[in-house]
Amino acid sequence: MPRGRRGGRVSALEGGSEEEAPSAADAVPSVLWASRRLPGTAADQILLRGIFEIGRDSCDVVLSERALRWRPIQPESPTGDSKDGFLHKEECLELKDIFSVKLKRRYSVQQQRSGTLLGITLFICLKKEQNKLKDSTLDLINLSEDHCDVWFRQFKKILAGFSNRPKSLKILLNPQSHKKEAAQVYYEKVEPLLKISGIKTDVTITEYEGHALSLLKECELQGFDGVVCVGGDGFTSEVAHALLLRAQKNAGVETDSILTPVPARPPLGVIPAGSTNVLAHSLHGIPHVVTATLHIIMGHIQQVDVCTFSTTGKFLRFGFSAMFGFGGRALALAEKHRWMPPNQRKDFAIIKALAKLKPEDCEISFLPFNSSQDLEERRAQGFPKSGCDAQWQMIQGQFLNVSIMAIPCLCSVAPRGLAPNTRLNNGSMALIIARNTSRPEFIKHLKRYANVKNQFNFPFVETYTVEEVKVYPKSNSSRHNPEEEDGPRGRASGNSFPWNIDGDLMEVASEVHVRVHPRLINLYGGSMEEMNDSKVTCNCL
Incomplete structure (x- = not known):
């Protein structure tokens, strides 16, 4: 198994041992946590109290059930006043933000194992702006072995009490993602943090397309608290699809026609290592490797909606989003030119798809989303959707693109998302239809996604919030022509229509039926609403 390079402060933490921690020079000054107040903490039971050096100050340190607090000790003058004429503000750190603790030691050349004790190092998950998380450290310096041992x-x-945090993970790594950087991303940025946290890992590097799917069908997962995939959107979708298929098999659900799928277990972690990273971006609010890793370490869980795709009553696959028309054709062209670098391939496919832009003649039926409490209660009691008040609606005509998305689909070219009004788990999908129009107008619509608003403010664009969608192509206009296209890697057929499912090409010969299933899979990630609402009052950040 390939090994990653280790550098800086994590190099000394071989195997996540408890004997050593980073040097004081690598620690983040304690002032970073100044002024973070905990509501209602006055009644917290005090567990320990002692003296530690933090930064350059000797501090009175108090450990309670919810937080660690400290205040510099100020010598009094003969008049009884503090040395500086004022009291330093108390600082605090919430215990839920600590993800590891190590004994801090100094080693000399002669010492191999037991170095001189310096104190304790706490590893912190620090919240930054724009949903970003950062790992940092806080050193509690005290040379007493007995004192440090108790603390x-x-x-x-305390850390053992956070039962939601994983202790063992199955890692699936796609070495072909993006610029073949997934292995480097994992071994240089992800693995060191997992080792610091003491999380055991079992890494499998996939060798071919569909390897993760076949592996998870038979792999024993009972010994793992979660599964983590390192790769792009297509690989992530494959792993999620495999976990959901596995859940149906274990529950005895017939996979030929899945109407009410059972949720997947265990949770899935998504490390962004692709070119667009739509799912990771939508989940974390930012395609940031360290942020994604820390959400996994901290055990942050989000329940996420998933779609089922079927045709003529036969189940095809699970997925989070889909595009038909322009989106499907562009992906088919990109798959055909896999020999190009990723960014160049993507740009080439979009330009060529725009050059050959043509509408798809089809009929679209959809069931509007009804979020009423009565409807939710009826569904919980097992009533079929057809027995609810909502009625199917139908539109037909010439369409340039059809998007069906159960998640916001954030990416670099769409900072608010391709479906900005959709959430991860509200039980609905966004149906976005671009009717036939001129090429310049359609390009204006695509470019508008880069702005923060008005993506859909065009007369030819229609948006709906739905629960189910059926797309019926009525002509052969969108079918692949083998003589013209050659097909992507042999998958094209003269009788198929290209669909873009989570960045993966799926070809279907007839209509496609899409259903959304609320909160069908657990993903490691924090709620963006909660992260956006969190505020740090420290002026030094």
Whole structure:
């Protein structure tokens, strides 16, 4: 198995041992946590109290059930006043933000194992702006072995109480993602943090397309708290699809025609290592490797909606989003030119698809989303959707693109998302239809996604919030022509229509039926609403 390069402060933490931690020079000054107040903490039971050096100050440190607090000790003058004429503000750190604790030691050349004890290092998950998380450290310096041992054991006991945090993970790594950087991303940025956290890992590097799917069908997962995939959108979708298929098999659900799928277990972690990283971006609010890793380490879980795709009553696959028409054709062209670099291939496919832009003659039926409490209660009691008040609607005509998305689909070219009004788990999908128009007008619509608003403010664009969608192509206009296209890697057929499902090409010969299933899979990630609402009052950030 390939090994990653380790550098800086994590190099000393071989195997996540408890004997050593980073040097004081690598620690983040404690002032970073100044002025973070905990509501209602006055009644917290005090567990320990002692003296540690933090930064350059000797501090009175108090460990309670919810937080660690400290205040510099100020010597009094003969008049009884503090040395500086004022009291330093108390600083605090919430215990839920700590993800590991190590004994801090200094090693000399002669010492191999037991170095000189310096104190304790706490590893912190620090919230930054724009949904970004960062790992940092806080050193509690005290040379007493007995004193540090008592505190170290108490910190370990506290961390063991966070039962939602994973202790063992199955890692699936796609070495072909993007610029073949997935292995480097994992071994240089992800693995060191997992080792610091003491999380055991089992890494499988996939060898071919569909390897993860076949592996997860038979792989024993009972010993793992979660599965983590390192790759792009297509690979992530493959792993999610495999976990959901596995859940149906374990529950005895017939996979030929899945109407009410059972949720997938265990949770899935998504490390962005692709070219667009739509799912990771939508999940974390930012396609940031360290942020994604820390959400996994901290055990942050989001329940996410998933769609089922079927045709003529036969189940095809699970997925989060789909595009038919321009989106499908562009992906088919990109797949055909896999020999190009990723960014160049994507740009080439879009330009060529725009050059050959033509509408698809089809009929679209959809069931509007009804979020009423009565409807939710009826569904919980097992009533079929056809028995609810909502009625199917139908539109037909010439369409340049049809998008069906159960998640916001954030990406670099669409900072608010391709479906900005959709959430991860509200039980609905966005149906976005671009009717036939001139090429310049359609390009204006595509470019508008880069702005923060008005993507759909065009007369030819229609948006709906739906629960189910059926797309019936009525002509052969969108079918692949083998003589003209040659097909992507042999998958094209003269009798198929190209669909873009989570960045993966799916070809279907007839109509496609899409259903959304609320909160069908658990993904490691924090709620963007909560992260956006969180505020840090420290002026030094």
